[in-house]
Amino acid sequence: MKGDRVTGISHRQDQDEFRGATGSLFRIALAPTIWAFHFLFCYAGAAVWCAKFGTPGGIAFLRLSIAGLTVLALLAIAWQGWRSYRQWAPHDHDDHVEGSHRFLGHAALLLSVISFVGVVYVAMPALFIGSCL
C-alpha cells in the first residue's frame, strides 16, 4: 500500500516516454536481433561469395568469416545475457513481487539463452559444408 500521495507522473517523464519505453522493449529484443543480423550476414555472405567467387575460390575464407562473426555474436549475446541477469536477479531490499523492471530483465535473459542456441545452430552448417555446391 503506497498510501495517499500526489501523482508522480511528471510531464517531462512522459515526454521521455518514447525513448524509455522503446529502450526497455528493444532491450529485450536485442539478443534476438543479434541472432537476426548474424543469420542475415551468414546467408548474404554465403550467397554473394558463392555467386561472385564460387567454387574455384573455395569457401575457406567464407567459413572463417562465419566463424569470426559467430564468436562476435555469441560474445555480444553473452554480454547482453549477463546484463539482463543483473537486472533480473533479486536484490536485498526487494519485496518478492517481480516489478516490471525485473520482469524485463528476466525476459531478456531467457531470450539471450534462446538466441545463443539459435546462433550456434545457424553456424553449424559452416562447420560441416566445405563447398558452394
Added chain:
Amino acid sequence: MIDRTPQGIYPPTEAMLAEPVPQDVRDAQEDRLRRVWKTKTGIRYLMTVNNSEVGKWYSLTCFAFMLSAGVLALLMRVQLAFPGMQFLDADRFNQFFTMHGSAMMFLFAVPLFEAMAILILPAFLGARDMPFPRLSAFGYWSFLIGGVFVLGSVLFDAAPKSGWFMYPPLATEDPGVGSDIWLLGLSFIEIASIAAAVELIVGVLKCRPPGMRINTMPLYAWYVLVVGGMILFAFPPLIAGDLLFELERALDWPFFDPARGGDPIFWQHLFWIFGHPEVYIVFLPSVAIAAMIVPTMAQRPIVGYSWIVLSAVGTGFLSFGLWVHHMFTTGLPMISLAFFSAASEAVVIPTGIQLFVFLVTLMVGRVQKSLPLLWIAGGLAIFTAGGLTGIMLAIAPFDWQVHDTYFIVAHLHYTLFGGMVLPVMAGVYYFFPFFTRRQLSVRLGRWAFWLIFGGFNLTFLPMHLTGLLGMPRRVFTYQPDLGWNMLNLVSSVGAFIIAAGFLVFAWDLLRPGKPRLQDPNPWKAGTLEWSATLSDEDWGVRSIPFITSRYPLWDQPRLVERMAEGRYYLPDAPEGHRETLVTSVIDGQPVQVQRVTGDAWITLAAAVFIGGCFILPTFHLYVAGAISGLLGVACIIYWLWTSTARIPDKEMKDAGLGLRLPTYAAGPQSVGWWAMWITMLGDATAFASIVFGFFFYWTAGTDFPPAGADHADGMLVLLSTLLLTVSWAMTMAARRLNRRGSVTGARAALVAAPLAALAGGGLLVLSVLDLSPTSHVYPAVICALVIWTGAHVLVGVLMQGYCLAGLVFGKIDPDHDADLWNVSLFWHFHVLTVLVTAAVIGLAPRLL
C-alpha cells in the same frame, strides 16, 4: 505552452475506492454513457465503429469465407475420390485449389486474428474501445470488399489458377485476369491487415488500464504485440512483390523474366519472406487463446509467464529465418540451404516451450473438464504431429524426396488445423458467453469436435502415405494403377465428415433460442473480460479499473462490483464524447483522456473508393481507378480533418478518483504519433524489399547492370536529393517555429516545403525518363524505386498542405501541434528513403 502534467492523486487509495457513489449520480452517469455509446439501428447500423460490433462482423465474415473455401475443398475431394473422375476439369480444379489456399490464408486465417483481437482485446484491457475505432471499421469494409471481389471471381470462371503462391512464370504469363485479381485484391486486404496491426500494437502499448504494467498484462496482449510486429515486417515484402508483379503484368517490366535479366526466384524469396512468418502470424494468436483458456481451466495462474513471453518473442524472431525451407529444390548453394535448415530446427525450441508451459499449468492445477479444453487438447495433439513432420521436412534431403507431394499437403494441414483451427474453435466456445451472454450447447459441441477431429485425421493421415507413394499435389486426376486409389477415397470420405462437424457447429452458432447466461463469469476466469455484468451495454466497461494483478478477478476482491458501480476511472461522459484512457507503455500510469472517433459513413465511403482504386485497374479501367483513388484520399482527408487531433474545449479533465488528465497530446505522448511510427516501420520494410531486389539481381545475374547500360542522370538525382532534403528541413523548421509561437514563420516554411518537394520529385522522375524499363530488369528496378519514392513525395506534399491548412484555419496552433509532429515523423522516414534511393540509383551502378 499549456502545462499538461497530470494532477491529483495516483495511485488511488483503498479509502477512495471504498467510497460509495450515490444512486442518483450513478443513474445519471449511466444514462449519459448509454447515450454516447448507443449502437445505431436500421440502415445507420452500418455506420457503427464500436469494436464489439465491428469485431462481430469481421469474425462472421471470416467464418463465411472459410466455409466457402471449405466447399471448394469438398468439390476437389469429390474429383479426387476415384481415378479418372470427370467431375471438375483441369482448369476449374486449378482455380479451386488456388482459391482454397488463398482464401483460407488471406481471407480466413490472418483476418480472423484481427477480428478476434478487435473483438476481445479492449475487454482484456478494460478499455472502452480501440484507440482508432474508425480505422477498425475501415479495415473491415476493405476486407469485405476485397474478399468478395477475390472469392467472387471463382463464380465467373475468372479466378486465379497458379496456386496460392503465384509462382512466375506460370502466374505472370497466365492470360486471363485471374492473376491481377489475386495481386490487386489481396494487396488491398494486406494494407487493411497492416492498418489493423498498427491499431492493435498501439492498443496494447497505450490503452491498458491504470496500474496494468507490461508484466501484468494478459498473455494474449503479448501475443498481439508480437504478431502485430511480425505483420509489419512480413506483409510489406509481399506488397512490394505485388507491385513489381503487377508492373510486369501491366507494363511488361521484366522483374521475373530471365530473358531480360529478371529472375523468377526473386518472387519466391519475397513471397516466402512473407509466407513463412505468416504461418506463425496465424499460429501465435491461436496459442494466445490457449494461453487464456488454460489458466482458467486449471483454476490457477499460468506457470512461467516470462517463459511464454520468451517463446512468443523468440518464435516471432526465428520465424523470419525459415523462408528458404520452402525453396530447398531451387538449386541454391547447399550452405545457404543448411542455414535455413538449422534455423527451422531451432524454432522448435521456443514453440515447444509454450506447449510445455500449458501442460505444466494443467498438471499443477485443478482441471475442470470442459468443451474449450477438449478443443485445446485436440489442437495440441494434431499440432504436435504436424510439428514432427515439420522437423522431418526441415532436413533438406528429406524435403527433396517429398517436395510438392501430398506429404506436404498433410503436413501443412496438420500444423494449420492443430495450430490454428482447433484452438480458435476452443476460443469460440470459451468466449461465446462473453460476446453474446448466451451459452453454446455442450452436446452439439462434443459432436462437432469428434466429427471434425476424427474426420480430420481420416482425411489427412493417409495423405502422408499418398505423398510418400509419389502423388504430386495439384493434379486434377490420376491413373488407377498407381496404388493411390483407396487412400484418396478415404481422404475424400474424411473431408465430408469434417464438413458435417462444421455444419453442426454452424447450426449451434446461429440457431436461435440458446439459453441465457446465469453467471456473468461462467468459467470462473480471472481476467478482465469477464467483469461485465449480465445486462448488455455498448459502453465496454462501466468504469476503467485500477489493476494490480495478472488475474484481477481472482486477486482483487470487489473489483467487479466497484467497476459496475462506476467507482473507477471515466465513469461518466459529461461532454457527450466517446473517450478512453491512455496510459504509459511500461508501467501503465494514466497520462491522457483520449477522445475516440464515433460512428460515421465516411469510413465506409473511404473503403469503397480505395477499393475501387485497386479493383478497377484489374479490368484495365485505369482512369476510373485513379478517380476512385482520388475520391478515397478526399474521404480520408475529410475524416482526419473533422475528427482527429481536434483542439479540445477543456485542456484538462476530471478522470475520476481525484485525477485530472490532459485531453490533448502531441508527439511521442500521443497515440497518433505511435501509429505513424509503426506504420512507417512497415513502409520502410516494403521499400527495403525493393532495394533488396536491386542487390539480389546484382548477386544472381552476371549482367547487372548490363555493360553499357544507361544510368539515371547523376546530376538530376543529386539536385533532387538536395531539394527533398530542403523540404524535410523546412518541415522540421515549421514544427519548431510553430512551437515557439512564430506562426507566420511556420506558414512560410510550409509553403516552401511542398514546393521544394514537388520540384525534387519532378527532377527525380526526369532523371530516369530516358531509361527503357521494358528492355532489361536493371532500368526496371531503377524505375520501380523512383515510382516508390515519387509516390511518397506526393503523400508527403499532401501532408505538408494539410498542416498548412491546419495553421491557416486554426486546427494547429503553438499549443496543439499533433499533426505537425506526425508529418515531421513521416518526413524523417521519407528523407531516409530519398537518400537510399539516390545512393542505389545514382551511386551504386557506378561503383559495382
